[in-house]
Amino acid sequence: MRSLRLLVPANIRHNSGGNVYNARLVAGMRALGAEVEVLPVEGSWPESTAKERRRLGTMLGAGEPGEVPGAAVAIVDGLIAMGAPDSLESAAKAGRETWVLVHMPAPANYDLEARSLRAASGVICTSSWAADILEKRHHLRGLRVALPGTDRAPLAEGSVPPHIITVAALLPNKDQVLVVEALAKIRELEWTASLVGAVEADPEYAGRVRAAVAAHGLESRVRITGERKGPALEAEWNRADLSVLVSKAEAFGMVVTESLAHGIPAVVRAGTGAVEALGFAAPGAGKNGRLPGTAVSFQANDAPGNPALLAGVLRDWLQDGGTRVAWRASALETRDRLPGWERPARLVLEAVTTMAGSETRDTEP
Template sequence: MPGRVDDPAAPSGGNTYDRRVCRKLPRLGWQVHEHAVAGDWPRPGAAARTELARILRESADGTLVLLDGLVACGVPDIIVPEAYRLRLAVLVHLPLGDETGLDPGTAAALDAKERRTLRAVAAVVATSDWAAGRLVDHHGLDPGRVHVAVPGADIAPLSTGTESGAGSAPHLLCVAAVIPRKGQHELVKALGGVADLPWSCSLVGGLRQAPGYVARLRELIEENGLGERVHLAGPRTGPELNSSYAAADLLVLASHAETYGMAVTEALARGVPVLATAVGGLPEALGHAPDGSVPGVLVPPEDMAALAAALRHWLREPGERHRSKAAARRRRIALAGWETTSRSLAKALEQLHQDPRRTT
């Protein structure tokens, strides 16, 4: 599975997904040979392009190859010629043109390349029902070739948060790469609007992808007088990330675009409620508890007033905090694991044995 090279400084949901299914598929009877292709995807240099082309060229006719969309969708000139010889499937974590911060020309070029790739391959795998529908509608794909394998979640110990401590201020947590698409600048401005209330906030996520944005975010934190209350924690994984969730009372995401939102289910897996923007697959990730209750609140994207109002309501109303926390704990026990994800993915790949090449 060609994909992004793991970078501890920039952990991502896409990398986590790829790693987990690579480990799970062999347990379902699949032989998996992983190929990591280093490069600046989706706009790789010559060496990365040559390596990807070599891997595909040296694969025997009829080999089933699952490619990460970040790798495959930007290089249709490499992928399309192999689509009639190999059984190709592309796993799309985020449509290339949906990344914020791209100039219109670059976004349009990436979008066109993605369309060529996805129309050529035998199967496309999306990470939510919303994302599957978006890919079908946006790229004119055959719905029968587009499959869904929703990310799993590992049930973890319940978060202790801060509410057990007398007089403790609620602790807010945002887990997302610090890039424009994740909207941390809007979150900071919204937090400035509730600075009269007690709280603290940690922004956990990679800081290297968009250094200019990170610099501006630091300025916003100071401009809003939040230097002692908002902490840019940088990337965290493993025990450090677990500790961040364990100390959280509320997960807050101000994203502009998400195909699913693994941070949402990671929080819910610990009984942490969620305040997020109603974009893409985030409502699907938030879902409902078995009794129909919603384990959090959704607000319109790019609406700082709505985000600030929701924060104020949650911070000021103990009843709302209790309700959302109880719903999150009920939602926690209904979350599907990575075994379910891998079975969904395996089902999609199994169809390629019956329909190995496109005929149109």
């Protein structure tokens, strides 16, 4: 088995879904016997300087033309790749095998993204949603999908009154302000809530979230905890009864399957990859025809969205015992079918060792 090198962005230091996926993927591939080296790449990715792109090219072996027997296969995180198509093109010209691992399609700079993907030996996406977007956007075929795995987790005990949790770094895309505004509209009901996630990633937005909580006088009911890991994060999950992820854009939403692993149903934003996560292990919406939660449609994914829509969903869940029971039952059913991390690790290894990625091409001449 050839050795692998996974190039990851060094500038993403909070506990992002991409970081978690990369770490668990590496652990899974190593458990299957693969030799994997992880290389953090300095730069403000996807933005980068010429010097940083040259350094990346060197890491990819772009300056060493010709076949190198036993050379490692490079897998480049998509956040890096979309900012340095010239480095991938140089690596391709030098005959280096370089794959791109896409967690989230680029929100802009489509031309740079297209160049990077076409220069790659192959493309692996972490969600079907991302693969569909890239295939349609760039007329590509042959993209592989390796959906995230899920770690086994203890069953959450929940709380009285019901506790609502949002687990995500405080960032504009995650739209915690929308969550706070929705909670303010149901303040007459019994509930508590926690916003669990890094506040350092975007201090200005974190300040806006805090201001929204204060403006509605919800300080005693809505906790902003900061990032939590290990036992501290497990304690947050344990007291939760419902999780909410209303990101404006989400490739998959690993926190949704993490929620289901704890037996906690979820509310997600319709039109994002989080819907795939919600039904990940429940094909056909489960044997009872129900998803372990629901997807809320906001008009055109606008910002700040319509908090009344989310408030209506939360109100129904809080007041309708039948809905709570049904969502919880579906979450428990789904929990038992969630795959572990061996599956995506095996899929990635099979892809990069069979050179099937050579099929990544334009669908139009």
